[in-house]
Amino acid sequence: MKSENFETIAIRTQVERSLHKEHSSPIYLTSSYKFDDAEEMRALFANEKEGNVYSRYANPSTSEFIEKMCLLEGAEDGFATATGMAAIFTTFGAFLKNGDHIISSRSVFGSTHQLLTNVFSKWGVTFDYADLDKPEDWEGLIKPNTKMIFVETPSNPGIDIIDLEFLGDLAKKHNQLLVVDNCFATPYLQQPIALGAHISIHSATKYIDGQGRVLGGIILGSKALITEVMNFARHSGPSLSPFNAWILSKSLETLAVRMDRHCENALKVAEYLEKHPKIKLVKYPFLPSHPQYEIAKKQMKQGGGVVTVVVEGGVAGAGKFMDGLKMFSISANLADTRSIATHPATSTHSKLTEEERNIVGIEQGSVRLSIGLEHINDIIADIEQALNTP
Numbered sequence: 001m002k003s004e005n006f007e008t009i010a011i012r013t014q015v016e017r018s019l020h021k022e023h024s025s026p027i028y029l030t031s032s033y034k035f036d037d038a039e040e041m042r043a044l045f046a047n048e049k050e051g052n053v054y055s056r057y058a059n060p061s062t063s064e065f066i067e068k069m070c071l072l073e074g075a076e077d078g079f080a081t082a083t084g085m086a087a088i089f090t091t092f093g094a095f096l097k098n099g100d101h102i103i104s105s106r107s108v109f110g111s112t113h114q115l116l117t118n119v120f121s122k123w124g125v126t127f128d129y130a131d132l133d134k135p136e137d138w139e140g141l142i143k144p145n146t147k148m149i150f151v152e153t154p155s156n157p158g159i160d161i162i163d164l165e166f167l168g169d170l171a172k173k174h175n176q177l178l179v180v181d182n183c184f185a186t187p188y189l190q191q192p193i194a195l196g197a198h199i200s201i202h203s204a205t206k207y208i209d210g211q212g213r214v215l216g217g218i219i220l221g222s223k224a225l226i227t228e229v230m231n232f233a234r235h236s237g238p239s240l241s242p243f244n245a246w247i248l249s250k251s252l253e254t255l256a257v258r259m260d261r262h263c264e265n266a267l268k269v270a271e272y273l274e275k276h277p278k279i280k281l282v283k284y285p286f287l288p289s290h291p292q293y294e295i296a297k298k299q300m301k302q303g304g305g306v307v308t309v310v311v312e313g314g315v316a317g318a319g320k321f322m323d324g325l326k327m328f329s330i331s332a333n334l335a336d337t338r339s340i341a342t343h344p345a346t347s348t349h350s351k352l353t354e355e356e357r358n359i360v361g362i363e364q365g366s367v368r369l370s371i372g373l374e375h376i377n378d379i380i381a382d383i384e385q386a387l388n389t390p
Contacts, residue, residue, distance in 0.1 A: 065240070069252070081219065090232060102125065102126075103146060109156050110344075132292075133160060149176050161295050168197060183207070186202070207262070265376050280310040285300060285304060310367075344357075
């Protein structure tokens, strides 16, 4: 039975069962494959026949994960990578060359900033940053050599939002490739391709896994675009391992129910913190006080599981709050079943200058809260006692 419902697709999409008639898909831990004869080997390597030739190219476990993500995102094809950053690097590497220019949202993950400033700049790729809250500035940054528009929405850790339909129209008008990092939203909350993006990228390490177990990434788009990605990735080798692919495919079966709880808990935490006297600022997409609240409501199903706050007292106030947490984990990761607190200025975004952090709203008192699946009363109680620690 075919279904268009997210939960059913995530659970019932599987590779073909083997002769053992297993109910749950097995892990295909093999590096290579056997061919029936020399002619089949030739035909497969010549792309005249479909099939597996080497697990750096494709693997049944990886293929199942990709198929699910394509169906959930509304993409034609995809390529799975070892990490989320491998997905971003592979996308840049597949489509950018010496002399090309990229426009990126200023609010990006710290490692993406490093790719733009220190890696691709060595290879003659230039870039300009644009602010998510100033869409009127984006078109003016497009140059004759601009090849790509790259954006995180919601952004990390500022939780800024941009209208993807606006960017889709802009990319179409100027024949640009629009690439969206959809990590914070997941395909359950937001589908960039349906809103005009050409490629959607995920760090599957985050909500796709959702339990802090494995690394992974994925690039999703049209068959034509993913063919270019594959041509680059098959030779540069950022492939996802079959074991991790198996974990991630199984994790998708619970993505919807997990995200419902993450979002429910996060909204309650955001509403609580907005009224707390020791909190200067709360950023959460589905709070009416969020500057892009209406856009978030238009393009996202719910607000996601991350709340970013600015604690009174700067770095000392943030440190005191984090050290006072008893249940929350202090970690650089996010999107776990366990609630996590992160200080971006000294960890994930520490390589940015103070000026660069201030421009994207990362203050010394900023704390990123990844709200987990614990009972909401326990989450709020832990935050409350940490804020009230003498």
